[in-house]
Amino acid sequence: MSPRPPASARLDRGQILTLALALSDREGLDALSLRKIAAELNVTPMALYWHFKDKEALLDALVEHMFTEIDPRLAESGDLRSIVAAVLAVLRAHPSLAGITPVRFMRTDIGLEIGERILGLLRAAGHSGVAAAQFSSIMINAVTSLVLNRPGDVEVHNTAIREKLVAAKRARLKSLPPETFPHLTETADYFLYLPDEDEYYERGLAFVLAFA
Incomplete structure (x- = not known):
């Protein structure tokens, strides 16, 4: 009989990331750790290092995992609004990751695909290379800010x-x-509060795209 593979090899990477995303949604990013995920999976923390060398690697993978919720066909879309709206929608679903998304966005495969498409659409609209790059950065930062800085929200956990x-x-x-x-x-x-959350995001999205 072949020896049973170690727990680290038996763990499914997607399963780990799904659990990590759920923990982050429920308790916030500050509460997320490899030790906590390992406890939830009933394995030792060392088992997770087979998949992620440290928490930074986990966070990169977590942002990538979050963006798999976006329909990959959108990366081929000719509709700039639909693409940016899809990014906003996934950030709304997982607000705990919004703060770390801008710096990690293009460290993910789907982020590169979406970024390439946004740049292509902006260049086709007549913007220079520098303007297209800056507009695309502004868009990602702006939709992130919409999620992070909603009226009445205060970044205090107590x-x-x-x-x-x-x-x-x-x-x-x-x-x-x-x-x-x-x-x-x-x-x-x-x-101090949002009387209509969808209306708030629609206004924000319209503002973000108004100058593109």
Whole structure:
């Protein structure tokens, strides 16, 4: 009988990444570690080093895995809006990865394919090489920012502190004299929450693409 392969070899890379993505969605990226993933899989952390040499390698792979949710046919699309909207949609589904996506986007195969297509469409629209490169970077950074910086969101993990900061912002805006700040007092609530999330992202997407 052939010897049984080590646990590291028996682990499926896709299974590891699916679990890591679920953990990141549930608990945030800061809580993600090779040790935690290993515990969930009931293996030793060393078993994961067969697939990922360190956490940085895991994060690269995780961003790549996230982007497999995008239909690969979009990379061949002639519709710039559809491509950028697909990137936004996957970031909305996995906001914990939004902050690490811009620097890792073109370290993934699908990111390279999408980046090539975006550049091609921008060049075909008459933009210079430098303008196309800058516009494509602005687009990725902008849709990332839409996810990371939604009205009312505060990058503080402590719920009590986060609620306190939002309440303080609300109190400050509501205390403004309306005769001096008529527009801010009228719209104060909309800096603190999203009455319609889809509408917010549609407006953001339209703004991002307006100058392309």
